[in-house]
Amino acid sequence: MPALVFDPATRDRIGASPRRAAFYCGAVESLRKSLEERGAKLVVRRGPLAVTARALARDVGAETVAFSSGYDAESTKRQRALQARLEEAGLRALAVHDAPAVAPEETAAARSADGGVGYRALVPYLSAWQESVPEPVTSRPRFVSADVSSDLPPVATEFGAVAVEEPPSEARALEALERYLAGPALLYRLERNVPGGERTSHLAADLSFGTIAARTVVAETAKRERDPFLLAEERLSLKTFRLAVAHRDFFFQLAWFFETREDAPLQQRMRGFPFVTKHASLKAWREGRTGYPLVDAGMRELRATGWMHPRVRAIAASFLCFDLGVHWRVGRDTFEGLLIEDDPALANGNWQWIAGVGADLAQFPRIYNPQKQARSYDPRGAYVRAWLPELAALPDADVLDPSAGSRRPQLALPLYDEGARYPQPVVDHGTAARAFLQRYADFTAGAKSERH
Ligand SMILES: Cc1cc2nc3c(=O)[nH]c(=O)nc-3n(C[C@H](O)[C@H](O)[C@H](O)COP(=O)(O)OP(=O)(O)OC[C@H]3O[C@@H](n4cnc5c(N)ncnc54)[C@H](O)[C@@H]3O)c2cc1C
Numbered sequence: 001m002p003a004l005v006f007d008p009a010t011r012d013r014i015g016a017s018p019r020r021a022a023f024y025c026g027a028v029e030s031l032r033k034s035l036e037e038r039g040a041k042l043v044v045r046r047g048p049l050a051v052t053a054r055a056l057a058r059d060v061g062a063e064t065v066a067f068s069s070g071y072d073a074e075s076t077k078r079q080r081a082l083q084a085r086l087e088e089a090g091l092r093a094l095a096v097h098d099a100p101a102v103a104p105e106e107t108a109a110a111r112s113a114d115g116g117v118g119y120r121a122l123v124p125y126l127s128a129w130q131e132s133v134p135e136p137v138t139s140r141p142r143f144v145s146a147d148v149s150s151d152l153p154p155v156a157t158e159f160g161a162v163a164v165e166e167p168p169s170e171a172r173a174l175e176a177l178e179r180y181l182a183g184p185a186l187l188y189r190l191e192r193n194v195p196g197g198e199r200t201s202h203l204a205a206d207l208s209f210g211t212i213a214a215r216t217v218v219a220e221t222a223k224r225e226r227d228p229f230l231l232a233e234e235r236l237s238l239k240t241f242r243l244a245v246a247h248r249d250f251f252f253q254l255a256w257f258f259e260t261r262e263d264a265p266l267q268q269r270m271r272g273f274p275f276v277t278k279h280a281s282l283k284a285w286r287e288g289r290t291g292y293p294l295v296d297a298g299m300r301e302l303r304a305t306g307w308m309h310p311r312v313r314a315i316a317a318s319f320l321c322f323d324l325g326v327h328w329r330v331g332r333d334t335f336e337g338l339l340i341e342d343d344p345a346l347a348n349g350n351w352q353w354i355a356g357v358g359a360d361l362a363q364f365p366r367i368y369n370p371q372k373q374a375r376s377y378d379p380r381g382a383y384v385r386a387w388l389p390e391l392a393a394l395p396d397a398d399v400l401d402p403s404a405g406s407r408r409p410q411l412a413l414p415l416y417d418e419g420a421r422y423p424q425p426v427v428d429h430g431t432a433a434r435a436f437l438q439r440y441a442d443f444t445a446g447a448k449s450e451r452h
Helices: 008-015 018-037 049-060 073-088 104-112 122-132 170-182 184-191 204-209 214-225 232-257 282-287 293-305 310-323 328-336 344-355 370-377 382-387 396-400 402-406 409-416 429-451
Strands: 003-006 043-046 064-068 092-096
Touching: 003 049, 008 018, 018 204, 043 049, 049 064, 049 073, 064 073, 073 092, 073 232, 104 122, 104 232, 122 232, 170 184, 170 214, 184 232, 214 232, 232 344, 282 293, 282 310, 293 310, 293 370, 293 382, 310 328, 310 344, 310 370, 310 429, 328 344, 370 396, 382 396, 396 402
Parallel strands: 003 043, 064 092
Antiparallel strands: none
16 A cells, blocks of 8 residues: 655655755655556655554554665664564564665675675775666556545645646656657766756656656666667767766665764764855855856756756865865755755765765865866856856856956956846965865874874
8 A cells, every 4th residue: 555654854855945845746746646547545644754654554454564765864763763663563664775776785795795884985886786786677566545544645835835837757757768868868978067958867856756766767778778779989878877876876875884973974084174164155155156157057057947967066066165165064955955856865975075075085175176167068158158147148268257358348347237247256266275275184184193
């Protein structure tokens, strides 16, 4: 019997962003309808997870309660409480790894021979992952419909959000995947870093809320890779895309096996690093007004759509952590309030990776130069122009470096027109990056001498 327990913790996370709330409620409605078409009823119960699930199981006389596992610290805590509550009542609790394509235990099995558990490094994980992909499941579960009461499913208006016009659904997500695999995915390896357009799949929210399964994305991509008419580069691109999904699984297993408090970085030695939580330019970063066009375009894309291009996420995050020295948690929380997808384990993993405090074992933080990145990946300023109308009319070179353009008299006017004003850079990137590296070197030297 399919059931949704809509508990206060889920409610808070969903409600953090109105776009997310609208997407989630749309996805629940699609699920309800598709179950109905198969003769089953989605039972909704609102209330605290453990007691509500146990009460529902009792109402229907269930012996086993299976649930889709979460991976972040908070979900793990709630699941333990759920499991304990169910087992106390004599019920079997079955946590199912539904979010990843490959369950953490599958890849960990490859390590058990050397006494290891999960993987902290991505590259060996990816090899183990490729060996562990399960065969696609073809059977469909059959459901019973019990005659029990159901609360109302959550709706967008409860969260002050407007229902999405074309609600997310399995059919729409599958169509989007099919379109993506037919064309853009064949260029993924070279184009995934170029922001704008459909160069990446935009499947993050569907994967997050389960309108498409990661297993399906992997299986369909692998099927496409077997097309004998593909060029070698196209096949390589598809493989790179498939491994992007493995990257997602990597962070799930990382959270699963290396459980830390939600806010503690994975690297012990970096726990006391003095990131700041307040900065005079934090508001400018959040609003996309730092004076660095690629960072600003990314933040405005996020505010306008609930999604930001992956490469630009890394550049905007690096700017926050290194150029401004602001704590990665502040960035994560800002993103969390704006993104549609809701994956705390992925958000934590990626933010810690960028800030150099997580799974990445790089010797030094990798600081992105936003102007160099713009020259490499948005050389004609197409992405920047799309999100920063103040710069749209400028020549290419000035879109990438507006402060240089503003120093020339013929360009001074459009930049400094009231209402169309683009700010000067809030910090000088070179100076800020050098200062950060010095603080980093001092901190790690201090940490080393404490150990000796
Ligand atoms: C600072 C920062 C924060 C991020 N926060 C999140 C987050 O909260 N939730 C989230 O799903 N992703 C997050 N990512 C990862 C990545 O940016 C997004 O998954 C990606 O932007 C989604 O766009 P897409 O679906 O077009 O990706 P594609 O390039 O088409 O990739 C396909 C899928 O692979 C998965 N994937 C690809 N790269 C990663 C990655 N690095 N980590 C995890 N999964 C990946 C995603 O599920 C993605 O939908 C973050 C990255 C950075 C640098």
